[in-house]
Amino acid sequence: MDVKLEGINKSFGQVQVLKDINLVFPSRKFITLLGPSGCGKTTLLRMIAGLEPVTSGGIRFGERVVNELAPRDRNIAMVFQSYALYPQMTVRRNLGYGLRVRKTPKAEMDAAVERVAAILEISHLLDRKPAQLSGGQRQRVALGRAMVRQPDIFLMDEPLSNLDAKLRVTMRAELRRFHLDLGATTIYVTHDQLEAMTMSDMIAVMHGGIVQQFGTPAEVYGQPANLFVAGFIGSPPMNLLAGELRGDDKPTFASPGLTVQLPNLVAHPPSRDVMLGIRPQDLDLVGDHEPADLRGRVWVVELLGSEKLVEVEYAERKRVTVQVRAETSVNVDDTVGVRLNARRAHVFDIKSGATLRS
Ligand SMILES: Nc1ncnc2c1ncn2[C@@H]1O[C@H](COP(=O)(O)OP(=O)(O)OP(=O)(O)O)[C@@H](O)[C@H]1O
Numbered sequence: 001m002d003v004k005l006e007g008i009n010k011s012f013g014q015v016q017v018l019k020d021i022n023l024v025f026p027s028r029k030f031i032t033l034l035g036p037s038g039c040g041k042t043t044l045l046r047m048i049a050g051l052e053p054v055t056s057g058g059i060r061f062g063e064r065v066v067n068e069l070a071p072r073d074r075n076i077a078m079v080f081q082s083y084a085l086y087p088q089m090t091v092r093r094n095l096g097y098g099l100r101v102r103k104t105p106k107a108e109m110d111a112a113v114e115r116v117a118a119i120l121e122i123s124h125l126l127d128r129k130p131a132q133l134s135g136g137q138r139q140r141v142a143l144g145r146a147m148v149r150q151p152d153i154f155l156m157d158e159p160l161s162n163l164d165a166k167l168r169v170t171m172r173a174e175l176r177r178f179h180l181d182l183g184a185t186t187i188y189v190t191h192d193q194l195e196a197m198t199m200s201d202m203i204a205v206m207h208g209g210i211v212q213q214f215g216t217p218a219e220v221y222g223q224p225a226n227l228f229v230a231g232f233i234g235s236p237p238m239n240l241l242a243g244e245l246r247g248d249d250k251p252t253f254a255s256p257g258l259t260v261q262l263p264n265l266v267a268h269p270p271s272r273d274v275m276l277g278i279r280p281q282d283l284d285l286v287g288d289h290e291p292a293d294l295r296g297r298v299w300v301v302e303l304l305g306s307e308k309l310v311e312v313e314y315a316e317r318k319r320v321t322v323q324v325r326a327e328t329s330v331n332v333d334d335t336v337g338v339r340l341n342a343r344r345a346h347v348f349d350i351k352s353g354a355t356l357r358s
């Protein structure tokens with residue numbers, strides 16, 4: 001079932017925390033609300049669940065306006081970061097709870113519980129009580145409890161945040177696969193851009209109560225709409241360098257220590273003050289005597305397994321991060337050249353932050 005948010009505003013007292021949200025989440029897709037702490041993700045999710053009234057605007061599930069519908073009448077399942085299991089019930093009974101209150105036949109309920117327990121790898125814990133589980137195991141039971149029902153819409157608010165790093169990576173894939181089996185529209189909240197990138201069909205990037213961009217992971221990564229999205233998506237983060245645009249038929253970015261032609265610039269800039277964005281993967285190190293776009297000195301080298309991040313200081317204490325293969329031989333204080341793949345560069349208007357690449 002698709003979910004439509006039409007002109008949603010939300011204020012707590014005088015403070016407006018969500019501003020004119022207009023989004024359509026297509027049926028059966030995995031949608032992520034992504035943004036830094038305090039941007040309004042949980043508030044938006046709670047409004048979709050019916051746990052928080054909207055200040056203005058409409059929420060539709062399919063064609064039906066659900067603003068006045070109680071949470072239990074929305075056919076949603078929810079998992080929140082702060083979940084509560086029934087302490088006196090076994091894991092099996094906790095998992096089956098939602099089905100039991102709906103008077104599901106026992107055989108069907110047992111099958112659903114076993115299936116979800118197998119997916120979450122908690123089959124061996126079914127006869128334990130919550131107090132006999134680790135934090136991560138409890139979190140999985142909470143997930144499982146929401147999964148056993150057949151909701152139209154599955155809402156999750158940072159459900160993996162209490163799990164250790166390794167389990168989180170496994171669970172990302174499990175949730176993604178479960179989403180495909182479940183056939184529900186999933187709306188998932190996280191502040192972790194990597195989680196969003198790996199799991200989602202579409203991502204709504206939020207900041208300050210405003211949706212900055214809504215698109216596929218490839219779109220928000222490859223064509224960030226503005227400076228905020230450019231800086232928030234991608235790890236290591238995009239280099240952002242201030243400078244100015246020169247020349248109209250052959251636009252050139254000019255800044256102390258770096259001048260480069262920009263073949264992709266299409267939109268007409270409202271001002272000459274711009275920010276050049278270039279990902280560390282789109283820069284390359286060359287020897288001191290080879291042609292380069294900028295020259296500098298290696299400030300620090302970080303080994304990340306198969307890659308190395310090399311921070312190069314140039315001009316007046318400016319720095320760029322270059323990603324190279326781990327085998328590349330480079331040391332602190334080496335003088336190096338840096339080449340830039342200008343076709344992959346982004347340009348943003350400094351004042352509005354909007355991209356100038358069409
Ligand atoms: N009941 C409330 N009363 C007043 N202000 C609130 C209330 N709930 C949330 N807020 C404020 O609304 C803003 C958005 O909060 P919200 O919990 O939606 O953010 P979030 O994006 O989920 O952040 P986090 O990643 O930290 O969970 C915050 O500034 C928060 O302080």
Ligand SMILES: [Mg+2]
Nearest residue numbers: 041042043157
């Ligand atoms: Mg939150």
